[in-house]
Amino acid sequence: MLQIKNLTKIYDGGVKALDNVSFDVPDRQFLAVIGLSGSGKSTLLRCINRLIEPTSGQILWNGEDITKASPEEMRRIRRKIGMVFQHFNLVHRSKVLTNVLAGRLGYINPAWSLINRFPKEDIQKALQKLERVGIADKANHRADELSGGQQQRVGIARALMQDPEMILADEPVASLDPVLAHSIMKHLEDINDKDGVTVLCSLHFLDLVHRYADRVVALNAGKLVFEGLPKEIDDQKFKDIYGRDAERVG
Amino acid sequence: MNNKKQASPWKSIQLGLAILIGLFVFAYGFQVTKVDLEDLRSERRQESLVRVIRALARPDLFEYDQETEIVNAPVYVTCPASGSPTIPEPDKSGPYLVVTPACANAGEIVHVEGFNFAPNTTGPLRFIPGGDPTNIVELGRDNVETDASGHFAFDFTLPKRPSEEVQFIRATLRKNVGTPHFTRSAFDTWGKIVETVFLALLATVFGTFLAIPLSFIAARNLMKPVKSPLASIALSVLGWPIGIVLGYLIVRWVEKLSTPFAENIPVNIISVILVPILIWFGLRWALPQEETSKPSTSLQLARFGTLFVILLLGFYSLFQLASLSKNLGLLGARSLGSLAFLGNFFFQLGDIVSIITPALGGLAAGGALSSFMGRIGQRLSERNSPETVKLFNILFAVLAGAVTFGLIGQLVEWLYQIGNPIYTLWGPILIGALLGLIIAVVTKARDTLPIGMIIYFITRTFLNGLRSIEALVMAIVFVIAVGIGPFAGVMALGLHTIVSLAKLYSEQVESIMAGPLEAIQATGANRLQTIIYAVVPQIIPPYISYTMYRWDINVRMSTIIGFVGGGGIGFLLQQNINLLNYRAASVQMLAIAIVVASMDYISSVLREKYV
Numbered sequence: 001m002l003q004i005k006n007l008t009k010i011y012d013g014g015v016k017a018l019d020n021v022s023f024d025v026p027d028r029q030f031l032a033v034i035g036l037s038g039s040g041k042s043t044l045l046r047c048i049n050r051l052i053e054p055t056s057g058q059i060l061w062n063g064e065d066i067t068k069a070s071p072e073e074m075r076r077i078r079r080k081i082g083m084v085f086q087h088f089n090l091v092h093r094s095k096v097l098t099n100v101l102a103g104r105l106g107y108i109n110p111a112w113s114l115i116n117r118f119p120k121e122d123i124q125k126a127l128q129k130l131e132r133v134g135i136a137d138k139a140n141h142r143a144d145e146l147s148g149g150q151q152q153r154v155g156i157a158r159a160l161m162q163d164p165e166m167i168l169a170d171e172p173v174a175s176l177d178p179v180l181a182h183s184i185m186k187h188l189e190d191i192n193d194k195d196g197v198t199v200l201c202s203l204h205f206l207d208l209v210h211r212y213a214d215r216v217v218a219l220n221a222g223k224l225v226f227e228g229l230p231k232e233i234d235d236q237k238f239k240d241i242y243g244r245d246a247e248r249v250g
Numbered sequence: 251m252n253n254k255k256q257a258s259p260w261k262s263i264q265l266g267l268a269i270l271i272g273l274f275v276f277a278y279g280f281q282v283t284k285v286d287l288e289d290l291r292s293e294r295r296q297e298s299l300v301r302v303i304r305a306l307a308r309p310d311l312f313e314y315d316q317e318t319e320i321v322n323a324p325v326y327v328t329c330p331a332s333g334s335p336t337i338p339e340p341d342k343s344g345p346y347l348v349v350t351p352a353c354a355n356a357g358e359i360v361h362v363e364g365f366n367f368a369p370n371t372t373g374p375l376r377f378i379p380g381g382d383p384t385n386i387v388e389l390g391r392d393n394v395e396t397d398a399s400g401h402f403a404f405d406f407t408l409p410k411r412p413s414e415e416v417q418f419i420r421a422t423l424r425k426n427v428g429t430p431h432f433t434r435s436a437f438d439t440w441g442k443i444v445e446t447v448f449l450a451l452l453a454t455v456f457g458t459f460l461a462i463p464l465s466f467i468a469a470r471n472l473m474k475p476v477k478s479p480l481a482s483i484a485l486s487v488l489g490w491p492i493g494i495v496l497g498y499l500i501v502r503w504v505e506k507l508s509t510p511f512a513e514n515i516p517v518n519i520i521s522v523i524l525v526p527i528l529i530w531f532g533l534r535w536a537l538p539q540e541e542t543s544k545p546s547t548s549l550q551l552a553r554f555g556t557l558f559v560i561l562l563l564g565f566y567s568l569f570q571l572a573s574l575s576k577n578l579g580l581l582g583a584r585s586l587g588s589l590a591f592l593g594n595f596f597f598q599l600g601d602i603v604s605i606i607t608p609a610l611g612g613l614a615a616g617g618a619l620s621s622f623m624g625r626i627g628q629r630l631s632e633r634n635s636p637e638t639v640k641l642f643n644i645l646f647a648v649l650a651g652a653v654t655f656g657l658i659g660q661l662v663e664w665l666y667q668i669g670n671p672i673y674t675l676w677g678p679i680l681i682g683a684l685l686g687l688i689i690a691v692v693t694k695a696r697d698t699l700p701i702g703m704i705i706y707f708i709t710r711t712f713l714n715g716l717r718s719i720e721a722l723v724m725a726i727v728f729v730i731a732v733g734i735g736p737f738a739g740v741m742a743l744g745l746h747t748i749v750s751l752a753k754l755y756s757e758q759v760e761s762i763m764a765g766p767l768e769a770i771q772a773t774g775a776n777r778l779q780t781i782i783y784a785v786v787p788q789i790i791p792p793y794i795s796y797t798m799y800r801w802d803i804n805v806r807m808s809t810i811i812g813f814v815g816g817g818g819i820g821f822l823l824q825q826n827i828n829l830l831n832y833r834a835a836s837v838q839m840l841a842i843a844i845v846v847a848s849m850d851y852i853s854s855v856l857r858e859k860y861v
Contacts, residue, residue, distance in 0.1 A: 049772055070632050071776075079774030089765035093787045102783050106774020107540040111533075113779045119539045155769075162773055 001026055002048070002166065002198065007057035009043050009222075017043040018054070019222040025200065027165075030192045032213035032230070033202040036242060039219040041202040045168045048200070049081045050074060061166075079106025082159025082197075084188075086171040088151040092144035096135070096154050099143050100126040103161025122161075129157040133187055149180035156187050167191065169201040173208070181205075185212050206233065206248065305832035309840050310435045314426035319367060322383045322418040323347035327356050327408050335416070342366070345400070347421055356410040364421055367400040373423040375404055381415035394421065435834040438822060443841045445736055446818040449811075450804035452740045457747025458797050464748065465755030466781060468709045471767075472759060476702025476777075480693055481639065482627030483701050484646035484686070488653060489620030497615020501565050501608045508569040518574035525567035532560045561614075568607050575600030636695040643695060647686035655682025713749045721746040721807050725816040736817025743804050743811065751800055758792040759785060798853035805849050809842045 002025040009018040017040045025031050033041045046052040048059055050066060059066040061077070069077055082103070090099045104122050105113065112118075130136045133153035138146060143154060152172060159167055169188060173181035189212050192199045203209050209216055210230045218226035218241040225240055226233070233241070238248060289295050323346075326335050335353055340346035345366040354360050362375065372395045376388035389409050394402045406419060466472055478486075511517040536556040545553075575596045582593025627646065631639045659678030668674050693699065725742035732738050762785060770784040812820025819838055826835040 051768055051772060070628065075774045075776060077774075078772060081772070083769065083772040085765065085769060087765055089769035091766045091770075091784060091787045093790065094783075098783075102770055102775070103773050104540070105770065105779045105783060108779070109537050109539055109541070110776050110778045111537050112539050113775075113782055116782070117539070122540075158769070158773070168772075 001060075001062060002200075003058075003060040004044075004048075005058040005060065007044070007047060007059065008055050009040075009047060009052065010055045016222050018047065018057075018219075020057070021219070021222070021224045022057075023217050023224060023227055025198060027198055028192070028196045030189065030199045030212060030214045031201070032209045032216045033200060033219065034204070034206070034209060034216060034241065035202075035219035035225075040222040041219055042170050043222075044219065045083075045170050045200060045202060048168060049078050049083060075106055079162050080165045082162045082164035082167040084152070084155050084159055084167060084169040084172045086174045088148070088155045088175075090143040090151055090154055090158075092142070094143060095139070096130070096141055096143055096146065097123070097126055097139045099154050100129060100139075100157045100161055103158040106162060126157070126161060129160045130154075132160070133157050148176055149183065152176065152180075152184050153187065156184070156191075160191065164197055166198040166200070169199060171202050171204065174204055181208065188212070206230075206238075209233075302832050306836040306839070308833055309836035310433050310833035311837055311840075312430040312436070313433045314430050315428050316424045317368075317427050318373070319345050319371075319423045319425070320420060321345050321347050321364070321367075322378065322420045323349045323362070324352070324416045325349050325360065325408070325419050326353035327417060328412045329353035329355075330414070345421075345423075347419065349406075349419055354408055356408055356412050359405045359407050360419075362404045362406045362419060362421075364394070364396065364402045364423075365400070367396045367402070367421075367423050368425045369396055369398045369400045371396050371423045371425045373421065375406060375419065375421050377406075377409050377411070378418040378420050379409075379411045379413070380417065381413070383418050388420065394423075396423065433837075435826075435837050439819065439837045439841045442819040442822050442838075443845055446808045446820075447805060447845060449736045449739050449816075449818050450743065450801060450808045453743035453747055453804050453808070454797065454801040456740070456744040457751055457800070460748045461751035461755055462793070464709065464713070464752035465759060466785070467705055468713060468752055468756035469759035470703075470706060471762075471764070472777075472781070472785070473702035473706040474700070476700075476705075477698035478624065478701050479628060479631040479639075479696060479698050480643045480690060481631045481646050482624045483699060484643070484650035484690075485627035486620040486624035487650040488646070489623035490616045491653060491657060493616035493619030494612040496619070498608055498612035500562070500615065501611030504562055504565045504611075505569050505604075505608065508566050508573070511570070512573040513577065515574065515577050518570050518577060521567055521570035522574055525563050525570070529560050529563055529567070532556055532563075536560065565607060565611055568603060572600040572604035572607065575603065631696055639695040640690070643693070644687060644690040647690035648683045649686070651682035651684070651686025651689075652679045653682070655679060655685070710753075713753050716745070716749040717753060719746075722811065722814055722816075725811050725814050729815040734815040734817075739808055739811040739816030739818055742816055743807055746807075747800055747804060751796060754796045754800075755789070755793060758789050758796070762788040795853075795857050798857060802846070802849050802853060806842075806846055 004024070005022050007018050007021045008016070010016050019040075021040075021044065033044060035041050043052055047054045048066065050069075054067055057067070064073075064077070066074075066077055091102070094102075101118050101122060103126075104118060108118065108122075127136060127139060130139055133156055135146075135150050135153050135157075138150060138154075143151065146154065152175075155172075167188070172188065173184050176184060185208060188199055188201060191197050201213070203213075213230050216226065216228060216230050216233065217224060220241060220243075226237055235248075239246060321344075323340070324335075324337055329335070330353070334351075337349075337352045340348070342365070345364065345368075348363045348365070350361050350363075372393055374388070374390070375392045375394045376390045378385050378388060380387070389411070390406075392404065392406065394404050396402045411417065511521070536553040577600075579593045579595070579597030579600060582596060583590045584593070586593055627642075630642050634642070655678035656675060659674040662668070663674035721742050724745055725738055728738040728741040732741060766788065767780060767784045770780050775783065808816075808818045808820070809823070810820045812818040812822070813824050815821070819842065823835055823838040823842075826832070826838065
């Protein structure tokens with residue numbers, strides 16, 4: 001169970017990216033986060049694994065307050081939270097396999113990382129994960145030789161290596177075409193169903209929300225403006241979320 | 251429109267003033283740099299300029315073996331009173347000279363013809379004073395050249411050397427024989443240019459290795475997120491000097507244990523092979539690769555103890571490795587003949603290892619203790635009430651300030667020999683303690699301080715300061731420290747390479763893509779792992795290209811580092827310029843140009859291949 005309580009983030013310039021946001025995410029839920037660009041979706045997801053330090057508020061995960069965790073505790077928490085990014089964020093010059101293995105870094109003793117050693121089981125596991133996302137044949141290619149859809153699958157395999165209990169997906173399909181978008185979303189759905197991983201996924205397209213999400217939260221200018229089931233988003237709610245002049249596409 | 255017209259006179263005045271100021275600046279510049287072409291017009295200058303340029307255009311690279319034909323012909327300056335002298339018929343089987351007339355007054359012209367010489371050769375035609383045809387004194391600067399049939403004719407002006415005796419005119423015609431071969435200066439230049447290239451190579455390699463870690467702590471994007479509570483910072487500051495001293499002492503103790511077996515090669519070999527295997531298994535046990543649950547305290551203690559023993563064993567085997575390398579090197583130097591330099595290499599390598607190991611031990615222990623105590627500080631400020639933390643903060647900050655300033659005071663004492671402990675010991679300690687107290691009182695108990703940025707600024711200042719000292723100046727210091735020769739040059743160029751590469755590298759680190767960094771951090775990787783897996787792969791191409799560029803600079807720098815005794819080709823070049831031996835200097839310049847140009851080419855090819 002993830003509980004967000006009165007979360008506020010004010011950036012150095014005074015911009016209020018999150019304004020007193022509170023909601024709960026039960027385990028095994030597929031939660032979509034929607035809102036305009038700049039409404040605070042990315043900030044919200046990054047506050048949960050503290051890539052961004054929240055200004056105030058609490059994030060309780062299974063009862064433990066993430067905002068108060070020490071660096072050592074943070075390492076333990078982060079390795080249980082996988083993250084998938086809009087721009088994939090792979091290390092371009094490294095091999096696909098190395099990129100996937102990087103998901104184990106939270107478990108590996110840093111001393112062994114110095115000489116770039118991973119246990120044999122991890123390498124086996126990495127190959128399995130690549131197989132699961134359907135690109136086992138690319139394991140020894142350089143990451144930047146892959147197409148966008150393939151790169152995002154590597155990103156998902158990296159998150160899977162963490163044996164995550166939760167995955168934060170920050171607009172995972174915004175850089176991909178509709179066909180690829182569905183294939184990536186299906187992988188996330190599969191992980192959510194089969195592995196029982198909680199997924200928090202920010203999305204732009206409402207048809208994807210309707211198709212994949214169990215529940216939706218919507219942000220507008222840092223404020224929580226909607227919380228409920230996807231089918232509850234009618235035209236009125238849509239205008240509340242996206243503004244008076246917005247029109248529905250797709 | 252109207253507005254523009256009104257503004258234009260003022261603009262014209264401004265422009266006029268700017269031109270005037272520019273004129274003034276340039277006029278003063280001419281005065282200061284003594285621009286004066288008067289000298290260039292003088293004939294003497296022009297002559298020497300032409301001579302030097304011509305010499306430079308003909309580098310003293312090749313020469314031929316020469317065969318000379320020397321022929322003397324008798325001549326009387328002032329005809330003898332007895333009338334026209336009788337001249338013996340020359341031997342016409344070889345080359346011979348005919349002088350007509352055979353006697354004349356000083357200053358008069360005689361016609362000299364040569365026959366049967368080698369065709370197309372040149373050489374001086376000179377007057378030999380005194381009655382001895384083997385006399386080495388020669389007068390005159392005339393040159394003659396034979397035609398295709400080996401004949402020449404020349405109108406020779408007799409010098410003012412009247413004598414009763416017979417004197418001689420000598421033709422010395424030189425002929426190139428065989429194939430051309432390299433001159434002495436070519437060989438000297440070759441030796442020195444090899445020295446230069448290796449000097450630059452060593453300096454670049456050493457510099458690069460030390461610049462890489464420095465570049466990470468001089469990169470703003472890596473250092474900015476580094477923040478720690480005050481207690482943690484103060485304790486890690488205290489950890490450094492204590493750790494360095496302890497580590498140094500412990501390693502010296504290990505060295506003492508290792509000395510009895512130093513000369514024994516079998517023991518060396520066994521230690522160098524067996525101990526690392528032991529260390530490997532120890533490490534596998536004490537540092538488990540992955541750990542999902544927290545180990546018990548007793549297990550942690552056992553691991554800690556094992557790591558300590560492993561560290562001691564590691565230093566023992568390092569010393570053994572040094573001894574082995576030295577022993578084998580000595581053996582090799584004695585028995586390898588022309589490959590003796592390999593033996594010497596291993597001996598020197600062993601020597602370097604044995605010298606830097608205690609320093610390494612000190613630094614390693616300093617770093618380890620510092621990070622360990624930093625962690626204790628972190629825990630203390632996490633687990634205690636704000637009041638207790640404040641108390642800890644005050645206590646540790648005062649101690650850390652006192653120790654740091656006391657040490658700085660001692661450094662000042664060592665440098666300037668003030669000899670008054672109030673200024674160099676107790677004063678600084680008091681100031682440091684006060685500063686620590688102020689910081690501890692001002693900061694809130696649990697606040698984290700941006701220690702990363704502080705280290706960043708200190709490193710940057712240090713790098714910029716050292717970088718502003720030219721390698722040539724550093725070379726002067728190192729010449730005093732290690733003596734004249736290429737080693738001083740290696741040290742000076744190496745130090746300069748460290749500081750300038752560290753700055754260039756750190757700028758590359760600052761410009762990497764933030765995305766992968768974020769992704770690796772999100773997996774739970776700690777700072778070291780983030781650097782290795784997200785930063786290093788991104789910076790390899792620019793690092794390679796900067797290292798190449800630096801090697802290029804070092805080659806060029808090493809050509810002049812010899813001017814101050816730093817070894818390399820510069821010494822030879824300076825010597826030849828001072829001796830006005832421009833044709834030899836030209837060889838050295840040519841060698842420098844070739845090396846620099848080919849470096850440029852090689853580095854561009856390599857960059858294309860690997861970047």
